[in-house]
Amino acid sequence: MEFNINRLIRLMKRDAIVYRKPIVLGIVAVFIVLILLMVSYAYDGGFFPEFFLVTRFNFSLLVGGLLLTTIIFWEFKSAAGRVHFLGIPASTLEKLVTRWTYTFLLFPLLCLLVFLLVYLISSSFILYKGNSEVFELLSDSLMAYWIVHPIVFMFGIWYNRYVAPKVVVSALLFAFGTVAVFFIMHRIFFNELYSGFALAEGLTVDPDPTFQFKVEGMMENIARFLGFVFVPLFFTVVSYFKLKEKQA
Amino acid sequence: MIQINNLQFRYPRKPQLFQGLDLQLEQGRIYGLLGKNGTGKSTLLKLIQGVLFPQQGAITVGGALSSDRKAAMLEDIFFLSEEYELPSIAIKAFVQAYGPLYPKYDNDKFNRLLEGFEVDARSKLSELSYGQKKKVLISFGLASNCRYLLMDEPTNGLDIPSKRQFRKAMLTEFRTDQIVIISTHQIRDLNQLLESVIIIEGGKILFNQSVAELEDKLTFETRLNAEVVAESLYTDRVAGGYLHLLPNTSGEPSEIDLEVLFNAVIEDQQKINAHF
Numbered sequence: 001m002e003f004n005i006n007r008l009i010r011l012m013k014r015d016a017i018v019y020r021k022p023i024v025l026g027i028v029a030v031f032i033v034l035i036l037l038m039v040s041y042a043y044d045g046g047f048f049p050e051f052f053l054v055t056r057f058n059f060s061l062l063v064g065g066l067l068l069t070t071i072i073f074w075e076f077k078s079a080a081g082r083v084h085f086l087g088i089p090a091s092t093l094e095k096l097v098t099r100w101t102y103t104f105l106l107f108p109l110l111c112l113l114v115f116l117l118v119y120l121i122s123s124s125f126i127l128y129k130g131n132s133e134v135f136e137l138l139s140d141s142l143m144a145y146w147i148v149h150p151i152v153f154m155f156g157i158w159y160n161r162y163v164a165p166k167v168v169v170s171a172l173l174f175a176f177g178t179v180a181v182f183f184i185m186h187r188i189f190f191n192e193l194y195s196g197f198a199l200a201e202g203l204t205v206d207p208d209p210t211f212q213f214k215v216e217g218m219m220e221n222i223a224r225f226l227g228f229v230f231v232p233l234f235f236t237v238v239s240y241f242k243l244k245e246k247q248a
Numbered sequence: 249m250i251q252i253n254n255l256q257f258r259y260p261r262k263p264q265l266f267q268g269l270d271l272q273l274e275q276g277r278i279y280g281l282l283g284k285n286g287t288g289k290s291t292l293l294k295l296i297q298g299v300l301f302p303q304q305g306a307i308t309v310g311g312a313l314s315s316d317r318k319a320a321m322l323e324d325i326f327f328l329s330e331e332y333e334l335p336s337i338a339i340k341a342f343v344q345a346y347g348p349l350y351p352k353y354d355n356d357k358f359n360r361l362l363e364g365f366e367v368d369a370r371s372k373l374s375e376l377s378y379g380q381k382k383k384v385l386i387s388f389g390l391a392s393n394c395r396y397l398l399m400d401e402p403t404n405g406l407d408i409p410s411k412r413q414f415r416k417a418m419l420t421e422f423r424t425d426q427i428v429i430i431s432t433h434q435i436r437d438l439n440q441l442l443e444s445v446i447i448i449e450g451g452k453i454l455f456n457q458s459v460a461e462l463e464d465k466l467t468f469e470t471r472l473n474a475e476v477v478a479e480s481l482y483t484d485r486v487a488g489g490y491l492h493l494l495p496n497t498s499g500e501p502s503e504i505d506l507e508v509l510f511n512a513v514i515e516d517q518q519k520i521n522a523h524f
Contacts, residue, residue, distance in 0.1 A: 002318065002319050004319065007319060007349075010348045010349055011349070013344075013345070013348065014345040014346060014348075014349060017337065017341050017344055017345035018335040018337060018341075018345050019335075020337070020341075021336075075333075078333065079331070080329060080331040080332055080333050081333050082299065083294060083297075083299050083327070083329050084329070084332065084333060086298075086299040086317065087297055087298075087299055087322060087325070087327055088322065088349065089319060089322040089323040089325075089349045089350060090319050090322070090349070091317075091318065091319040092317060094319070244317075245301075247299060247300050247301055248294055248299040248300055
């Protein structure tokens, strides 16, 4: 794998020049939309203002960020664009890192910046319940983005056109497939709990409380590892190879 | 050097395009890649650039496998595609964006070439016609000083003075460490520019000879009447008579008619190749 920081900077400079208009328009749009939404919903009787604030942030980060991720390799939508992008004098890793940086680092940072600005300004006239709750909600959406972004990023490389709807369909198929696989596994391993495909009637479960505690802890650790380490790493590595084997 | 060994390639759900194609391209030459529509000229250029991968066989560009798309290799290849998408920015911005990506890029050369093509360097790319955009890309490609220049139909869309300017620019800017491959249908535009002629058909190389060899072995003669010339390899009707492709027995070089040569090779390549 080749990686040269100077080439990476040149590549980013090229992107900044070529896509100057959409970048400026995008940043301005994010600022305007977020500020309007946040300010308009900043206080609403009966609701927690921080909830509104964070929902706007979640919306802009998850929906906006993931939509941006689906189109970040927009050159792939045409054969001429693919020839052009793949022929740019830089390594696959450098090309991947530039687009990953825009969607995984810069866009969330931009959203955070706007959020903090609005939060700090609005704090002067709105009494928030407490910073901890706001930032807890904030970290939830950042964690969700951490997990989902690499998957969408990979699909952005894989598909050439209509990436967003294809990602939704793929995600639904994947979700249904996963549920089906888990159900079948459950049906096979816990055969005695079932009568046909339904749970057996009159079944009583009296688990050992210490066993349940242990299993819960173990499952949480496994889920954390899968979600925060395995999934992002796996899909980022797959993204690299998908880009490497991408053809015009 | 560009080396193609046992190249096999087909697009999904399409017939085989290349079946065991071998080709070696030497430095210091301008190659003309000729062939009918759909014979894979553009595909071959894309395979050389590494944006398409062979199903079997290998293509090496300066010793590097093209499908690896190493940055060092891409820095030394400029591909002028027939279809391209240029950003809606000024020429100056285009140069600022892409120039630094090519280590040997020469901005003075670019401006000189652009001036030769009579394109205003202050223009916006989106305001230029197809032919003018092509002139910008040709100028940029030559100014990039890449060792490998791949040009797909470079004269397509150029007006008559620009075609002349293109030939002039190619001849003056071409360096002996370069390999230029020009794929084209517009054979007459490339007269006196090419140093080697490659004709592909049916996924194979039908003909691959240098122009010097061509001049040495074959001659093109125009005669007024449709008289049968026993030794004629191919005859074509042209304005003012008949053009015969004959073995060169006198040793005197004649002006090569690439169109007649192309048709002669397509009609019976064995008959033509037998003279080399």
